[in-house]
Amino acid sequence: MSKIDLDLKKCSKCGLCIKDCPAGVMATGSGGFPEIPESRKPFCIRCGHCEAVCPTSALTLQFRPAEKTGEEPKASALPPAQLEAFLRYRRSIRNYKSDTVPRDELDAVFGALKHSPTGGNSQGIKWLVVNGKEEVRKFTGIAVDWMKFIKENDPEAKLKFSADNFIKAHEKGEDLFCRNAPHLAINYYSALNGSGATDAIIAMTQFELLLSSRGIGSCWGGFFIMAIKSWKPLQTALELPEDFNAGYAMMFGYPSFPYHSVPRRKMVQVRYFPER
Ligand SMILES: Cc1cc2nc3c(=O)[nH]c(=O)nc-3n(C[C@H](O)[C@H](O)[C@H](O)COP(=O)(O)O)c2cc1C
Missing domain, CATH: 3.40.109.10 (NADH Oxidase)
Known part of the structure; x- marks a missing residue:
């Protein structure tokens, strides 16, 4: 059963953890702080989004807390051109x-x-x-x-x-x-x-x-x-x-030989709705 540890001094009560919870188990509790009500605990899917979205690192899910490093580069640090190439x-x-x-x-x-x-x-x-x-x-x-x-x-x-x-x-x-x-x-x-x-x-x-x-x-x-x-x-x-x-x-x-260029491909067919 999931439980969150909340650092009350760090929590800004921004509510992002509640908004972002895909299973809807987080709620505003006493004093405006987030909590998982007892009745909703079985529905937590342990995705850790509440922890990851918290801008002040106030929240830790009780399971596997050691995994949270906070030291990794942000995914957005990967420039689109580099990923596309x-x-x-x-x-x-x-x-x-x-x-x-x-x-x-x-x-x-x-x-x-x-x-x-x-x-x-x-x-x-x-x-x-x-x-x-x-x-x-x-x-x-x-x-x-x-x-x-x-x-x-x-x-x-x-x-x-x-x-x-x-x-x-x-x-x-x-x-x-x-x-x-x-x-x-x-x-x-x-x-x-x-x-x-x-x-x-x-x-x-x-x-x-x-x-x-x-x-x-x-x-x-x-x-x-x-x-x-x-x-x-x-x-x-x-x-x-x-x-x-x-x-x-x-x-x-390991490949026996490298490729030096990119083969041509058909354009992906996309339909935008509504068209802009
Ligand atoms: C679902 C799937 C199954 C594939 N099975 C084989 C396979 O059995 N043998 C093989 O040589 N290539 C296989 N391929 C590789 C495709 O032929 C290859 O992705 C395609 O020709 C495009 O080349 P690229 O991956 O270098 O862009 C498979 C690819 C996919 C996505």
Whole structure:
């Protein structure tokens, strides 16, 4: 149950914590100070917005108080042009060096990823990271078994025409699923989590950007996630819990070569309503 610690000397009674509370649990209490009435406490989603919005740092949510640092640069310190260039230069990487990414780099990425938004602030996304090219290849081998199954048993499958390419590439030591990357990340969520599918995609998107900011390349594993979702032996090998759904898969590692320009893209179609 959530409780706030309020420094009465610091609180200016501005009411921003009340206004910003997404669950509407904060209220004006005695003396005009904010509080969470007893009856509303079970509805607090522990998002910490009340604490973060307080201009005088008067308020601390009782859970995990040690996490509040107050020392980080403000997000608005990132100039738009820099962020836009960063997003433009992100590329899907399909040629990787064999080196694995040091554990402390990955720990830092996951440390930042805990701030990825989740429905109801459920924070329920779990991750599996496969380390090493040979380990990844063990799993892509099982995905190739799925392609073999499709080829032999499922003449109607959409992927029937790709199956031969995947199988032949694997026999030659290539890997069309995960491009011989030295890492593979998969995220997953409880089948009971109503926003889990969306939370997982958001988290994977942020994961990709966090990797990119550290010079680590990645690529969405569209074929691999299809294999996970369709092929039980792959779910078993990855030890995904029975009552969890796979979110998405992403291969990653250090890129073999850099990109020097940005490929052209169609304009995003936007409709403004009303038009101005
Ligand atoms: C949902 C999704 C699934 C994808 N699956 C694959 C895949 O299985 N294999 C692959 O090589 N690229 C895959 N990609 C990468 C896209 O082909 C790539 O994003 C697109 O060509 C644009 O290139 P860019 O990411 O470098 O801008 C996927 C991308 C997304 C968003």
